[in-house]
Amino acid sequence: MGELTFLKELYPLYEDAVKKARVRMDNLIKPLGSLGTLEEMAIRLSGITGKLHNEVNKKAIVIMCSDNGVCEEGVASAPQIVTLTQTINFLRGITGVAVLSKHNRCDLKVVDIGVKEDITISGLITKKIRKGTWNSAKGEAMTREEALKAIHIGFDLVRELKEEGYNLIGTGEMGIGNTTTSSSVLLALTGCSIDEGVGRGAGLKDEQFFHKKEVIKKILQVNKPVKEDPIDVLHKVGGFDIAGMVGLYLGAAYYRIPIVVDGFISAVAALAAYKINPLTKDFMFPSHISKEKGYNRAINEIGLDPILNLGMRLGEGSGCPLAFNIIEAATVIMNNMATFEEGDVDIENYKDLWKEEAK
Missing domain, CATH: 1.10.1610.10 (Nicotinate-nucleotide-dimethylbenzimidazole phosphoribosyltransferase (CobT), small domain)
Known part of the structure; x- marks a missing residue:
């Protein structure tokens, strides 16, 4: 590394x-x-x-937003434009994570790390690497250099947050198709089965779900990611959002700030960070047990126990503000x-x- x-x-x-x-x-x-x-x-x-x-008096959730070229394969139940719409809605304060964050007095840091469209809206952190990844069912999702760039973006954001006085960070994401990229990364890193590591995402019907699993098989066959090299896995079958979150976890360990893991996608990013350097585990606090299949495998691989079990599977970072309250109670x-x-x-x-x- x-x-x-x-x-x-x-x-x-x-x-x-x-x-x-x-x-x-x-x-x-x-x-x-x-x-x-x-x-x-x-x-x-x-x-x-x-x-x-210790005190928890300044909290932020970093939401990595990016599009995924694998959506060309019809793996998602929502149109890809929803990535753009929700990225804007985070800053409008009307999404699940936004209202929970406001209720729990924590800030949202919304990052465009690879949304297909150009966005001009106040408060957006623009770190766009490219307008979405390539279709990983046809070849690598991004170059190795782009994966490293995404990691460094997340890492540097932690430094900036620490300089601004934040002492607790949460992870979130937005990107239609990213349960496909996350499942691909999970299978590549662990060798677990399709049935163990692939869920329905945002509610695929049976036929769509079967198709999604076939696409993920193809992704792994085409790219042949190297299990022992997490960067290879990320650049071949991952997404900019996942790689950016990997940087957040590595940055939290480097700058010694506790960081909260949200649902399935952020847990897979946490697993990739753990595979890069196992010391990251000590700085991670999983917020809740996600209902998305594959979550338990990712968290168990790291060896962490989630704080809450509320039947949630929204993603976005929505579990983080709830976990922040529990962590703050521990300091009290x-x-x-x-x-x-x-x-x-x-x-x-x-x-x-x-x-x-x-x-």
Whole structure:
């Protein structure tokens, strides 16, 4: 992976901070481990930042928007123009992720990384590599250089967000046909079966679904992506949106900012980032269990446990603002709960009993 020179400067969690955070968490006035996953979140946040006390006071969801040439094969239930329409609607504030973000006081960063049409609208971050990828059923979706460029775009956006004071990032995407590209990447990276890794996307009927699976088989046969080289996989069968999100995950690990994984497509991007450098896992927080087939395989490959199970499968980053609330709650526990000593609670025998029950 010499093409991504920053990978040499990715480091694991700060172990000293993790140890201090665990000691404090275990001494808060509660039975040992009684706040479950919230405790582990707070401890991991300390390992990410190196600080015992952390705040989540500036949050952003980055939505990578791009078109996919494979739509020529009729793999999507929606027309390709919807990519353009929804990219604009994110900035109008009327999509699922937009209304949830507003409700949860987090910002949207909408990125045109490869939409087919030119867009002029206030607030759009224009990083267009090209007007959509090529049709991966006929050959590579993009060049290796373009895949690397997309990764660097995501990486650099994390740097800009950190400079602007953001301390929690979410991932989102928009691109008609991107469940086909994501499934292709998943199958190439894991070797899982078509039935395990390919879902109906935005509601394909049986005949369309069969056709989609046949197209994905063709994509893999035509391109022969190299499983051991995630960049090869991305440039041959992926999308600009997926590669851009890979850059977000790598950037979050480099700049030490917690990053939230949304649904299937962002989970596949997370898997690709993990395959590039396994240290990225420590910085990822999966928001919810997606109903889209293949999600569980991607998340299980990384070894992560989603926070919520709400039957969602919208994508866009819609699970991120909900997960932000939970992560913020974890910081409140670490910051505001008292230890036994701080709370003047002298119940050593009872405290020992709690610890015994927790074993």
